[in-house]
Amino acid sequence: MCCVGGTGSCSDAGKSGACGAMLEEETDQTYENVLAEIQSFELPIEATLRSVYDDQPNAHKKFMEKLDACIRNHDKEIEKMCNFHHQGFVDAITELLKVRTDAEKLKVQVTDTNRRFQDAGKEVIVHTEDIIRCRIQQRNIITVVEKLQLCLPVLEMYSKLKEQMSAKRYYSALKTMEQLENVYFPWVSQYRFCQLMIENLPKLREDIKEISMSDLKDFLESIRKHSDKIGETAMKQAQHQKTFNVSLQKKNKMKFGKNMYINHDKIPEESSETVLKHSLEEEDENEEEVLTVQDLVDFSPVYRCLHIYSVLGDEETFENYYRKQRKKQARLVLQPQSNMHETVDGYRRYFTQIVGFFVVEDHILHVTQGLVTRAYTDELWNMALSKIIAVLRAHSSYCTDPDLVLELKNLIVIFADTLQGYGFPVNRLFDLLFEIRDQYNETLLKKWAGVFRDIFEEDNYSPIPIVNEEEYKIVISKFPFQDPDLEKQSFPKKFPMSQSVPHIYIQVKEFIYASLKFSESLHRSSTEIDDMLRKSTNLLLTRTLSSCLLNLIRKPHIGLTELVQIIINTTHLEQACKYLEDFITNITNISQETVHTTRLYGLSTFKDARHAAEGEIYTKLNQKIDEFVQLADYDWTMSEPDGRASGYLMDLINFLRSIFQVFTHLPCLPALSLCQDSRGIPCS
Numbered sequence: 001m002c003c004v005g006g007t008g009s010c011s012d013a014g015k016s017g018a019c020g021a022m023l024e025e026e027t028d029q030t031y032e033n034v035l036a037e038i039q040s041f042e043l044p045i046e047a048t049l050r051s052v053y054d055d056q057p058n059a060h061k062k063f064m065e066k067l068d069a070c071i072r073n074h075d076k077e078i079e080k081m082c083n084f085h086h087q088g089f090v091d092a093i094t095e096l097l098k099v100r101t102d103a104e105k106l107k108v109q110v111t112d113t114n115r116r117f118q119d120a121g122k123e124v125i126v127h128t129e130d131i132i133r134c135r136i137q138q139r140n141i142i143t144v145v146e147k148l149q150l151c152l153p154v155l156e157m158y159s160k161l162k163e164q165m166s167a168k169r170y171y172s173a174l175k176t177m178e179q180l181e182n183v184y185f186p187w188v189s190q191y192r193f194c195q196l197m198i199e200n201l202p203k204l205r206e207d208i209k210e211i212s213m214s215d216l217k218d219f220l221e222s223i224r225k226h227s228d229k230i231g232e233t234a235m236k237q238a239q240h241q242k243t244f245n246v247s248l249q250k251k252n253k254m255k256f257g258k259n260m261y262i263n264h265d266k267i268p269e270e271s272s273e274t275v276l277k278h279s280l281e282e283e284d285e286n287e288e289e290v291l292t293v294q295d296l297v298d299f300s301p302v303y304r305c306l307h308i309y310s311v312l313g314d315e316e317t318f319e320n321y322y323r324k325q326r327k328k329q330a331r332l333v334l335q336p337q338s339n340m341h342e343t344v345d346g347y348r349r350y351f352t353q354i355v356g357f358f359v360v361e362d363h364i365l366h367v368t369q370g371l372v373t374r375a376y377t378d379e380l381w382n383m384a385l386s387k388i389i390a391v392l393r394a395h396s397s398y399c400t401d402p403d404l405v406l407e408l409k410n411l412i413v414i415f416a417d418t419l420q421g422y423g424f425p426v427n428r429l430f431d432l433l434f435e436i437r438d439q440y441n442e443t444l445l446k447k448w449a450g451v452f453r454d455i456f457e458e459d460n461y462s463p464i465p466i467v468n469e470e471e472y473k474i475v476i477s478k479f480p481f482q483d484p485d486l487e488k489q490s491f492p493k494k495f496p497m498s499q500s501v502p503h504i505y506i507q508v509k510e511f512i513y514a515s516l517k518f519s520e521s522l523h524r525s526s527t528e529i530d531d532m533l534r535k536s537t538n539l540l541l542t543r544t545l546s547s548c549l550l551n552l553i554r555k556p557h558i559g560l561t562e563l564v565q566i567i568i569n570t571t572h573l574e575q576a577c578k579y580l581e582d583f584i585t586n587i588t589n590i591s592q593e594t595v596h597t598t599r600l601y602g603l604s605t606f607k608d609a610r611h612a613a614e615g616e617i618y619t620k621l622n623q624k625i626d627e628f629v630q631l632a633d634y635d636w637t638m639s640e641p642d643g644r645a646s647g648y649l650m651d652l653i654n655f656l657r658s659i660f661q662v663f664t665h666l667p668c669l670p671a672l673s674l675c676q677d678s679r680g681i682p683c684s
Helices: 024-040 045-053 059-098 100-166 170-187 192-256 269-288 300-311 315-334 344-367 374-396 402-421 427-458 469-478 484-488 500-519 526-553 560-588 602-631 647-663 668-673
Strands: 464-466 493-495
Touching: 024 059, 059 100, 100 170, 100 192, 170 192, 170 300, 192 300, 192 315, 192 344, 192 402, 300 315, 315 344, 315 374, 344 374, 344 402, 374 402, 374 427, 402 427, 402 500, 427 500, 427 526, 464 469, 469 500, 500 526, 500 560, 526 560, 526 602, 560 602
Parallel strands: none
Antiparallel strands: 464 493
8 A cells, every 4th residue: 555645655565566556547646656765765765666667568767757857856946955055154154263263272271181181190000000910910810710720620530539449439430530531631731740640540540450350359259158058049049939830730639639549549648738838838938038149149349340341441351361260160169079979968069059150150141241151151061061960970879878869869950940040951960860760769679678678577477367447447548458258257357468468568659659759850741750650660579579579488487387478468469569550640640551651560570479489388398298207207117007197197297287278378379389299290
């Protein structure tokens, strides 16, 4: 929108160019407005002139005509103005001439005043020079203060370095040295005290290296002394983690086999519940305080030394030294004591020290970068594993106590499980346990050989008398005997076997339990455990029990009656073998119909014992008859018989009658075989 009048202005002409859109009939008015705006000097003329040239094709010519007309008008006005003010100019010149005299007087006064000011300024100049000197001193003081402020941080940092050295904060001291060298010393490098500090830093670094290395040596000595405690804690934690799972497995097995009687044979549930309760109580106690390797060992010397050598750029030297020293310690840890095999504590100390060593190495592996590597720990473990197996193989061979061998096995399992939890392979240890298992079975066989001998020596070799129902149930609970005829008989009555039969049966089951204890925790399948139990039981029957029976049969004090009872006993023991197989099946839950299931060799074992007893009966019977004949004093000179037999012959007949009465208790086949001589010809 354009303003009306000569002095108006267009407020938006320079911004939007709206004046270019005016109609032809308003062209003259537009030029006048543009000229007014140019004369006002209020707006930039570029926008105003642009609006003129952008309006119409002949706008420039028309505008120039208008501009010439405007100039002529202004020239006329100027001429009028000059004519009007000419007389005033003449009057002003006249007035200036009149004041010339006054100006000369004023000049004299000014000169006098200047002289008096110069005299008065001399004193000011003196004071000014004093002020200048003070200002120079002040400037120097400020410069000194600035330099001191520049030096103070350096001195403070150096003082901080000394405090860190005194407080044994060596890693922080090295960082402070780096700051001094890179940041602070360049500020004050021109001063002599700075040069002294710079020369002292290398010595401080060497001192730090020596002190940190000394701390590392103390640390290595400390963990060498406390490795058994570290290993003991780690093994307890591994056992603690495993206890709950084992307890649950036992509980599940206990529930699965609850009230599962196989001819009065079952897994003792009361003892299983006791084991489970005891395990859970131990777990609750262990939960109260669970220590870690960080709680037992202060690893800060290793961290500090590693950081210090890393900062000093000598990390490789530190790593080589650490690994070399730890390898030496590993060889010392792996060296067993000479009497280690005598007690389980000797093995326990040996294992805990080894576990402690490798737990520390595993911790160092995971919390540091590059100090030890997985390849280094694997190499160290393989070397240690070979030594451990050699030591265990040598020392375990001296163990004759099965309880000690079993405790050794448990220690090896805990030892292997602990290290396996830290990522070390332990398959070779479990392979070694199979070798120790054979040795354990040998010690069990020797132990049970003594047990069987004691049972045979304590036996009276007569049928077990029963006077009431309670005694009958006690015997039935110990031995799986089934005889409907005997059950129908009234009390008192007798079992056909002697006391040694239920005792031997119980001891065979105890042997199976003892053999099972070694098979537990070996990470083997139920089929393998079942096979191991059956093979060890076969060895007990075919070798140990068979040998004890043969030795018993050949003893001189064993008479014909005892031999007959032994034959009866072996018959019942042979019949009980199927219950032993069911007993093993009940423990392992492996069916006897499985293709690879091993059978018990009780049939052949007790058959051989019976044959030996029968042969011994035949031999002793012939010897007894020969004795009767040899001791008899016959009258070979009698001319006529007196009509009655000799007393010796009557004694022999009575003896044979009692013996054959005893033979009636034998099974049919053995009884018939005893009525034959050594050539198989029936006795007359």
